[in-house]
Amino acid sequence: MLCGECVLIPNKDNDGQVEHIYREKTDKRILRKNPWRDYRLHGTVLILVIIAELIGTQKIPLTGDVAITIMPLIYTIVLGLVFYLAKPITWIQRKQARIAEGAMMLFIGVLIAKLAVSSGQSISLIFDMGPALILQELGHLATILILPVALLLGFKEEAIGMTNSIGREPNVAVVVDKYGFNSPESRGVFAIFIIGTVIGTIFISFLVTFSLSFLPLHPYAFAMASGVGSASMNAAAIGPTLAAFPGLESQIEAFAGFSNLLSFCVGIYIVIFVALPLTERMYKWLEPKIGKDSVVKKEDE
Amino acid sequence: MSELIDEPIDVSTHGIFNWILLLAIFSVITVIGNYVGYKHPIYDSLIGMGILSLITLIGVWMERRLPLNISSIIYISLIGIFIAFPGVPTSETVLYYVSKIELLSIVTVFLAYVGIGIGKSWDEFKALGWKAIIITMLVIASTYFGSAIVAHIILVLTGVPM
Numbered sequence: 001m002l003c004g005e006c007v008l009i010p011n012k013d014n015d016g017q018v019e020h021i022y023r024e025k026t027d028k029r030i031l032r033k034n035p036w037r038d039y040r041l042h043g044t045v046l047i048l049v050i051i052a053e054l055i056g057t058q059k060i061p062l063t064g065d066v067a068i069t070i071m072p073l074i075y076t077i078v079l080g081l082v083f084y085l086a087k088p089i090t091w092i093q094r095k096q097a098r099i100a101e102g103a104m105m106l107f108i109g110v111l112i113a114k115l116a117v118s119s120g121q122s123i124s125l126i127f128d129m130g131p132a133l134i135l136q137e138l139g140h141l142a143t144i145l146i147l148p149v150a151l152l153l154g155f156k157e158e159a160i161g162m163t164n165s166i167g168r169e170p171n172v173a174v175v176v177d178k179y180g181f182n183s184p185e186s187r188g189v190f191a192i193f194i195i196g197t198v199i200g201t202i203f204i205s206f207l208v209t210f211s212l213s214f215l216p217l218h219p220y221a222f223a224m225a226s227g228v229g230s231a232s233m234n235a236a237a238i239g240p241t242l243a244a245f246p247g248l249e250s251q252i253e254a255f256a257g258f259s260n261l262l263s264f265c266v267g268i269y270i271v272i273f274v275a276l277p278l279t280e281r282m283y284k285w286l287e288p289k290i291g292k293d294s295v296v297k298k299e300d301e
Numbered sequence: 302m303s304e305l306i307d308e309p310i311d312v313s314t315h316g317i318f319n320w321i322l323l324l325a326i327f328s329v330i331t332v333i334g335n336y337v338g339y340k341h342p343i344y345d346s347l348i349g350m351g352i353l354s355l356i357t358l359i360g361v362w363m364e365r366r367l368p369l370n371i372s373s374i375i376y377i378s379l380i381g382i383f384i385a386f387p388g389v390p391t392s393e394t395v396l397y398y399v400s401k402i403e404l405l406s407i408v409t410v411f412l413a414y415v416g417i418g419i420g421k422s423w424d425e426f427k428a429l430g431w432k433a434i435i436i437t438m439l440v441i442a443s444t445y446f447g448s449a450i451v452a453h454i455i456l457v458l459t460g461v462p463m
Contacts, residue, residue, distance in 0.1 A: 265375060
């Protein structure tokens with residue numbers, strides 16, 4: 001099995017109650033122990049934050065007018081991971097990581113609250129941009145275009161789980177619910193989930209930085225696109241966007257927050273009713289044409 | 302581990318106490334970062350974080366107490382939008398104090414916890430091959446570009462100035 005503890009799938013027969021995943025994860029970590037007592041964890045975070053803010057935003061020029069912006073949020077996430085992995089640092093271990101993960105589920109709330117206040121402030125602007133905000137949710141269907149690449153790399157049914165969506169917690173729950181826990185589709189979505197967890201935030205912040213330099217899109221479009229349906233990736237994507245358009249902070253926060261809210265409310269239904277059936281259809285059509293020998297070892301069934 | 306799973310979830314005073322203390326720690330760290338990075342006044346930022354923490358607490362509490370199957374993220378969003386709504390009596394006070402907290406200050410602290418938390422998935426991550434890593438990056442990129450491009454087209458078609 002791919003995930004060691006499988007806290008992300010609380011039970012195999014969750015009746016479509018996808019939201020419970022966050023809740024159970026948080027509650028197990030937070031309600032039973034005294035997570036605030038772990039001064040090692042919080043002390044380390046404080047030091048990481050101070051270091052990151054002191055270094056501040058750095059611009060590395062690539063060519064004449066294109067520069068990569070590296071923001072404090074990148075330092076904290078990378079340093080956090082390094083602190084966990086580095087052998088000499090003995091006070092950040094699995095226990096701290098578990099508490100951090102549980103606490104993170106609570107702290108998402110603060111982030112969402114801040115974005116919501118910005119949305120409330122700009123509510124009339126949000127109504128004006130309603131069509132763009134709603135339709136851009138359908139843009140997330142573009143993940144299905146990656147299906148042929150997955151097939152060419154030799155994935156079989158795993159590809160359906162891998163390319164139907166961005167593969168965060170709610171999407172994992174939907175796929176497991178539909179195909180069963182031990183299905184190839186679920187293995188695919190687990191793989192995307194784990195890799196996305198580890199590299200997703202770092203990857204998206206560089207992706208956004210590059211896009212801001214090279215794609216001449218509307219500032220609001222960048223803001224709306226940052227609501228990808230994962231709070232931490234959303235957070236990492238907003239950073240460079242805010243830095244790129246000084247003076248538009250409150251609008252960008254409003255759109256990013258509202259688009260993230262939409263991803264949580266309607267995104268999951270788009271996956272269930274549109275993305276998954278579409279991915280399946282495309283798989284049936286493309287697999288005989290371009291499918292390779294399976295790269296995944298068949299498990300005994 | 303099993304005794305953790307079998308216990309019913311109950312929001313005891315003990316649980317709320319844990320949430321409050323965690324949010325307090327998070328607020329203090331954020332306010333310090335907010336001061337170091339952006340020089341916002343500490344007292345005003347603390348009130349701002351207090352407001353955001355209270356919204357979070359109410360949202361998390363509602364998710365567990367109300368019989369509806371709605372994520373706390375949605376409650377928190379609705380409360381936040383409502384109290385900042387132009388014309389609502391709370392809106393001016395809320396906007397004044399919350400604007401003292403830079404979104405990026407919150408994000409920086411939040412991602413420090415994320416960084417430590419993802420370390421836990423490192424071994425599983427290493428076990429997956431490079432092919433799956435390529436697919437993940439393409440999936441994230443396509444979901445981002447997909448919605449950015451659709452949003453851009455609609456914004457241009459509806460005549461929103463750049």
